[in-house]
Amino acid sequence: MLLRHLLPFLGLAVEVLATHSTYLNPILPGFHPDPSCIFVPELDDTYFCASSSFLVFPGIPIHASKDLRSWKLISNALSRPSQLSLLNTTKRATSGIWASTLRYHDGTFYIFTTHVFDDYPKNATNRFDNLVFSTKNPYSSSAWSDPLHFNFIGYDVSPFWHDDGKLYVTGTFAWEVSPGIQMFTLDLKSGAVGPVHNVWNGTGASAPEGPHIYHRDGYYYLLIAEGGTGAGHMVSMARSKSIDGPYTSNPNNPVLTNANSTSYFQNLGHADLYQDRRGKWWAVALSVREGVDGSYPMGRETVMTPVTWERGQWPVFEPVTGQMSGWWLDEEDVPRRGEGSLVTAGDDVHFIPGEGFKPEFVHWRFPVPGSYVVSPKGHEGSLQLVSSESNLTGHDGRSAEPKGQTFIGRRQVDSFFKFGVTFDVKELQVPEQEVGVTVFLDQLHHYDLGLVISSNASAPILRLRGITTVPAFISPTIATVPVPSSWRVSETKQLAFQIRMSNLTHYTFSAGPVGKPSLMQDVGVAPGLGLTWGFAGALVGVYATSNDGPVGFKTWVRNWKYDGMGQIVD
Ligand SMILES: *[C@@H]1O[C@H](CO)[C@@H](O)[C@H](O)[C@H]1NC(C)=O
Ligand SMILES: *[C@@H]1O[C@H](CO)[C@@H](O)[C@H](O)[C@H]1NC(C)=O
Ligand SMILES: *[C@@H]1O[C@H](CO)[C@@H](O)[C@H](O)[C@H]1NC(C)=O
Ligand SMILES: *[C@@H]1O[C@H](CO)[C@@H](O)[C@H](O)[C@H]1NC(C)=O
Ligand SMILES: *[C@@H]1O[C@H](CO)[C@@H](O)[C@H](O)[C@H]1NC(C)=O
Ligand SMILES: *[C@@H]1O[C@H](CO)[C@@H](O)[C@H](O)[C@H]1NC(C)=O
Ligand SMILES: *[C@@H]1O[C@H](CO)[C@@H](O)[C@H](O)[C@H]1NC(C)=O
DSSP: OHHHHHHHHHHHHHHHHOOEEEEESOSBOSSOOSOEEEEEGGGTSEEEEEOOOBTEESEEEEEEESSSSOOEEEEEEEOOGGGOGGGGTOOSTTOEEOOOEEEEETTEEEEEEEEEOTTSOTTOTTSEEEEEEEESOTTOGGGSOOOEEEOOSSEEEEEEEOTTSOEEEEEEOOTTTOOSEEEEEBOTTTOOBOOOEEEEOTTSOSOOEEEEEEEETTEEEEEEEESOSSTTOEEEEEEESSTTOOOEEOTTOOSEEOTTSOOSEEEEEEEEEEEOTTSOEEEEEEEEEOOTTSOOTTOSEEEEEEEEOOTTSOOEEOOOOSEEEEEOOOOOOOOOOSSSOBTTOOEEEOOOTTOOOOTTOBEESSOOTTSEEESOTTSTTSEEEEOBSSOSSOSSSSSOOTTOOOEEEEEOOSSEEEEEEEEEOTTOOSTTOEEEEEEEEETTEEEEEEEEOOSSSSSOEEEEEEEOOSSSOOOSEEEEEEOOGGGOHHHHOEEEEEEEEOSSSEEEEEEEOTTOGGGOEEEEEEEGGGGOOSSOOOEEEEEEEOTTOSOOOEEEEEEEEEEEEEOOOO
16 A cells, blocks of 8 residues: 555656666567557557558558557558458559558547559549548457548548647648648548648658648647658658648758768658657657668668657757667556567467467468468468469569469568478479468569479479569579488478578578478578668568469468567667
């Protein structure tokens, strides 16, 4: 009793004494771009973030945190093909789900986002499908609604509920057509959109986008990204006494950027702001960790930085680095609810009967139903895959393959990691049938180590090949070696595969007999630079294909393990 009464005072004393704490960036490593985060006191003082998913399914991952350091995947807002059936038809890897804004209003969570058909002309009126998903329970993927579609020919939509009772939405037009931040009202019941008007064009850099509005001390603050999502990326702000404007640019813009710096964290921009339990301000943004060779295969990640925001003043953002000192943070605590694991937890999956898929597991577009079965009868403790005719590239490298692409993977979230699985390959018989492991960015950027039935060799071969559009690259086939007879694969019908990040720049692919780690043999290496492209980030996973052969086959994956082996943050 006494202790319970004393605790608040002790807590206060600690707060007064220790004003800063340290943490590491990125807070959401790997493919977690365009972050949008909120603090929800009503849900047990919890922080929530959404990030973009492009063509990966399930999509729009939602992470929660109690301490702003450990982040748990709690649901995927896009988890049913019926929510967005056209995602299958979108061409080009930069299409799909672009930036989301996550907000909490009147007991409901909202995600405002855009399904972009990036292969359509920039001025096509059907290029952007704007969407609102909602739920009262963010901890459950199935609780997220089907989307409300609303008509705005732009992207990066973000809601702001005004005291006047109206919902204002900001967004941006395709900058090649008509740059500028736009605003309109939206009726969430009917989807009716009010007149669209241009509120700010930024400071003059290209691609003003990613707008969010914050109301504070009598001002409406408009935060945007500018300069494009590459080297010139930055965050700028403007403010106005009226929601409609006119907006005055902050004389200290940009408020956050690593452009023209030698920081390991590059392309910094696309921010969102929220207050913590003590009222201190923080920003999240996207950034890439760019190696000396210019590579960042993990893509755009989520970083966090403290912000000082005095009454009536412009907010001041701390520069983003790997080792951060921020506002005082609560003791470490992990959200108990939710479907997934901490983002850094790794995998040790044994496909137990009755176990579903981890929410961390993703496909490229929608999975073909029945091609992925956990622990089927006779093959307990395995993931059964049915091969697709198409390989991971497919026929034009940019469209959904009519009969799907058999692939399941998870995000690479560590600078150094080891990913391993074993395959049962007894059904592989016909030339060009292939199973293996891949580092996959998109259909035109991936490396695959497969066991392949060869037409001209007596034994199956191990083939490491890849595809990329990044210039100055390798030949498609990196290595081809016969499977050593000492591995006795023709008798055991099993093979182990592994991918690891062997040094700062290269992936190493290896294979060996199951249960004999000392006999694992490196087949070849491939540079991360070949996967440094576009808007997504590397996934590691497994695939099964007949390479256009008419005969399908089954294969069984076991012992799925992903271990983080270290993060580089400077
Ligand atoms: C889009 O731009 C193209 C090329 O400039 C033009 O031919 C076409 O009419 C435009 N379409 C619309 C819908 O504005
Ligand atoms: C943005 O730029 C357009 C085109 O140059 C211009 O017509 C418009 O007035 C500008 N908007 C603002 C708010 O300054
Ligand atoms: C970076 O340098 C270039 C070239 O000097 C300049 O045009 C650009 O404005 C700079 N960007 C920032 C954000 O300072
Ligand atoms: C994949 O299949 C296509 C034909 O569907 C073929 O052109 C391509 O070479 C294959 N390669 C890879 C690396 O996936
Ligand atoms: C999506 O594509 C897969 C593979 O082509 C197909 O099996 C599935 O039926 C499609 N789903 C929808 C909802 O269009
Ligand atoms: C099989 O034949 C193809 C094409 O003729 C050749 O590129 C490949 O190296 C051969 N593979 C083996 C294992 O001999
Ligand atoms: C990583 O390993 C590859 C292959 O052995 C080599 O070409 C590359 O230079 C190495 N990179 C670094 C940074 O050591």
